[in-house]
Amino acid sequence: MTVPLLIICLSLLLQLMSAYVALRLILFSEKRAAGILMLMVVFLMAFRRTIPLYRLLDGDVIKIDLFAEVIACTISFLLLLGMVYMSRLITSLQTLSGLLPICSSCKKIRDDKGYWTQIELYIRDRSQAEFSHGICPDCTERL
Numbered sequence: 001m002t003v004p005l006l007i008i009c010l011s012l013l014l015q016l017m018s019a020y021v022a023l024r025l026i027l028f029s030e031k032r033a034a035g036i037l038m039l040m041v042v043f044l045m046a047f048r049r050t051i052p053l054y055r056l057l058d059g060d061v062i063k064i065d066l067f068a069e070v071i072a073c074t075i076s077f078l079l080l081l082g083m084v085y086m087s088r089l090i091t092s093l094q095t096l097s098g099l100l101p102i103c104s105s106c107k108k109i110r111d112d113k114g115y116w117t118q119i120e121l122y123i124r125d126r127s128q129a130e131f132s133h134g135i136c137p138d139c140t141e142r143l
Helices: 003-028 032-058 066-092 119-126 137-142
Strands: none
Touching: 003 032, 003 066, 032 066
């Protein structure tokens, strides 16, 4: 095996790992559009990397620029790091949006199934927010 062939194979392996991260984002997250976009980018880059690999394995005598192959491998590694970071960032983002029906007296929120839930439980179940309770100065005076 030649050095360019090893570098190309390493680059493809890193891109396959990036594709795996994107696929997990599609399957296990609500952010499917972001995962599909990332998967498309990875597959296009991997397809581009297979051209010199095919030529080398086919026995074509072509001149492979070793510096360009090392740069491509570095880009593949940075792509993998970026994909892992973006995957963690996207899966950690959970936003509440839309109209929330809330009781003006007890401040419970009506969920999609019609049940009334405490606001703290509703937000905790739909985000990564945690609550700690206290009493504000106005309520302290009132109580």
